[in-house]
Amino acid sequence: MSKYKGYFVDLDGTIYRGKEPIPAGKRFIEKLQANHVPFLLLTNNTTKTPKAVQANLAMNFDIQVEEANIYTATLATIDYMKDIALGDKVFVVGEMDLKQMILEAGFKWEEERPDYVVVALDSYLTYEDLAKATLAIQKGAHFIGTNPDKNIPTERGLMPGAGSIIQLVQTATRVEPTVIGKPNTTIMEKALERIGLSKKEVLMVGDNYDTDIQAGIQNKIDTLLVLSGFTQQEDVPKLPVPPTYVLNSLDEWEL
Template identity: 70%
Template sequence: MTYKGYLIDLDGTIYRGKDPIPAGRRFVEQLQARRIPFLFLTNNTTKTPETVANRLAKEFDIHVSAAAIYTATLATIDFMKDANRGDKVYIIGEPGLKNPILEAGFVWDEETPDYVVVGLDSAVTYDMFVTATLAIQKGAAFIGTNPDKNIPTERGLLPGAGALISLVETSTNQTATYIGKPEAIIMDKAVSLLQLEKKDVLMVGDNYLTDIRAGIDNDIDSLLVLSGFTQKEDLPHLPIPATYVVDSLDEWAFDA
């Protein structure tokens, strides 16, 4: 089937930590040459779209604008604005999460925030978890940026945002509202940004639990590439298969 637009994961699909995945660059170049619209759709909240675009260019020779990158941070901001619950927020996360939220007009509040947002934070402390826990107990809406338990790197699978969110879920006995893949919140917005219908879009990624479930759970066809999180030996155990599976993105036939 020929698709009119693509949603593409980054970590484990285009690169693995600091290591490039050459087939990923060639895949993007094919899309650009064919003038097929695409968005990089990432659960990574540690970097802004501008930073991601700059890194793609400098480290991986992939040249796109910041507008081609939709992060779980941007989806979180869109969600909070749509919810219209208030503008006070407490955030566990790195500058790629905190700065855009505050720049979007939200105000930092550690005592009685309207929202507590938890994402990946490599410098998180126990006191930060305490602040988040108490605020949620007082009634703040609990948002988890994405459910990724691990992130693939050149060192191996490291703790992801989902691991941090799980701690706060345990301490508050509350389940977070998740924004990132595979949730409908980020997928619906991404498809609308492409200005296409779901049937005309393909979700491409390496992680069955996030990328491929994002397709399956939201009626979007999916392409699983075995270059990152999900491995070939996992395939027989997947409850619902991806629409397509390839060892490398070089195998994908755009006009099939």
């Protein structure tokens, strides 16, 4: 019997691979549900709402989960802003779902003198967006990066990710941002609050050593690296700090 009372589970590369299902990932989620084990699907993606993530899992991978099982870097960013309570005015560099969720959480749009500037992945990014973010941070706005992913994998190859845009703004402002998503502390602490368990009671499951596994290592949470996505078998002997567990497939894990 596993000693873990709950699980944090990555999505892309762990439950599916782009548009390709990973059957063991679906079986793993269903096993957690059948055994009434609490879990959160933990993703750095800010371009989709939890409801959209839920719909994608249902329609494209036949995985049925509750919206409450999905915790994104967007939700963690909102939770962080509410916690530090510097004000309610925000300027966001990011896509529509991110902006919508932040505004629906009670924050107000402000371009000149916001309390926060949030920078995320934005495929419609303009120079003017970057200019407004830079000027607002220079005037004292708190600089938040949603997630550190420098690249995102696509059918075209590795495209610029949120981390690349955040670093551009950091270079322009000479201000270091607070970065929320995996492997940083904020998303992990907020996820622990959501699931209602301690660090020793949860296991971080993912395919990417640099984000998923480092999220566990840096926050003293046990980790399970599954070799179904980003990090490959040949990479394992060279990893600076080994994961707690390494498996070829989630089918090998016993709850």
